[in-house]
Structure formats: structure tokens, C-alpha cells
Amino acid sequence: MNIFESVICHDYTVVRTHREMLALKTNGIHMVGLAWVCNVLTLLGIGIVYLLLTNQSDQVYEILALIRYWEIAGRLGILIFLAVVYFMSFGAYGGKAIFVDIIKRFSKLEEAEKHAVARRGGMYFYFSLLFFFIVSGTVVYLIKYVY
Structure with missing residues (x-):
């Protein structure tokens, strides 16, 4: 089984364990989509941190100014891009037949293998969120307090 x-499987295990039912559909696919969005934003944040730490902050501000110049179109473009990333997870893992096959x-x-697979999935999801928040906090700190 791959990480996604x-x-x-992690979500399926949690739902079965805590709610004591055999749920046929869980929020696992939403978790995959959220993890993908967090991964994309983390990579973008790492790029911004790199630019800021290598004294190329003017490029970061040019990008932010360009997005601000386009106001609605820039923000809408970012939201559409993130929505596409999110919905790609549904295309890959969202069908009921795919879910049933995975389960x-x-x-x-x-x-023991079930426990390892569920743990690996949980670690990937929660660490994706954690790294996203760490990188986001670093970007905010660097922009607000250092530059």
C-alpha cells in the first residue's frame, strides 16, 4: 500500500475503533486532499524561506505585489490551483470501488501489518499538517520581523 x-486505512481504523462500526465511507479521502494541499503550500513556503534567507526578498515582494495587483484574479487563481490539487485526490482515490478495494x-x-500501515498513514497526514504550520509560521516571522 502506498502512503496515500x-x-x-488510518482513518478507516480510527473510525472503526472509536465509533465501533463498520463504516463504508470515511473522511480518509479528504485527509489525502488536505495533505496534498499542505504539501504544495509547504513547498511554496520553503521556496519563499529560501528566497528570504538568500537576500532575494525583493523577488518575494514582487510576487506578492503581482498577486495584490491582480486582487481578485490572483487570489482566485491560487484558490483554483489549490482546489485542483485537492480534487486530484478525489480523482485518484475518491471512488467507492477504489475505497472498497483499498479496505x-x-x-x-x-x-501487525495493519497497525504499521495505519500508523504510517497517520504520521504522513499529521506531519504534513505540522510541517505546513511550521513553514507558514517561519514565513510570517521572516516577513514580519526580519525583513
């Missing part, structure tokens, strides 16, 4: 399928393969694993 592991996220779906069937997950159910056939031994208990």
Missing part, C-alpha cells in the same frame, strides 16, 4: 492509501486489501493484512 495508508492515510485512508479489502487492508483487511487481508495481518494485525
Whole structure:
């Protein structure tokens, strides 16, 4: 199972464990989409941090000024891009047949493997969020207090 399928299995395991039901549909696909968006934004944030730390802050401000110049179009373009990234996860893992196939393969694993797969998926999802917040905080700190 790949890491994205592991996220779906993690959510499936959490739902089954805490709610004591055999849920056929979980929020795992939303978790994958959110992780993808966080990963894209983290990469963009790392690029901004790099530009700021290498004394190329003028390029960052030019990009921000360009987005601000276009006001609605720039912001809307960013939202559309992130929505496309989010909906790509639905295209890859969103169908009911795909979900059932993932859960069937997950159910056939031994208990130790199930635990490892669910843990790997949970770690990927939560660390994606954590890195996003760390990089976002770093960008805000650098822009607001250093430059």
C-alpha cells in the first residue's frame, strides 16, 4: 500500500475503533486532499524561506505585489490551483470501488501489518499538517520581523 492509501486505512481504523462500526465511507479521502494541499503550500513556503534567507526578498515582494495587483484574479487563481490539487485526490482515490478495494486489501493484512500501515498513514497526514504550520509560521516571522 502506498502512503496515500495508508492515510485512508488510518482513518478507516480510527473510525472503526472509536465509533465501533463498520463504516463504508470515511473522511480518509479528504485527509489525502488536505495533505496534498499542505504539501504544495509547504513547498511554496520553503521556496519563499529560501528566497528570504538568500537576500532575494525583493523577488518575494514582487510576487506578492503581482498577486495584490491582480486582487481578485490572483487570489482566485491560487484558490483554483489549490482546489485542483485537492480534487486530484478525489480523482485518484475518491471512488467507492477504489475505497472498497483499498479496505479489502487492508483487511487481508495481518494485525501487525495493519497497525504499521495505519500508523504510517497517520504520521504522513499529521506531519504534513505540522510541517505546513511550521513553514507558514517561519514565513510570517521572516516577513514580519526580519525583513
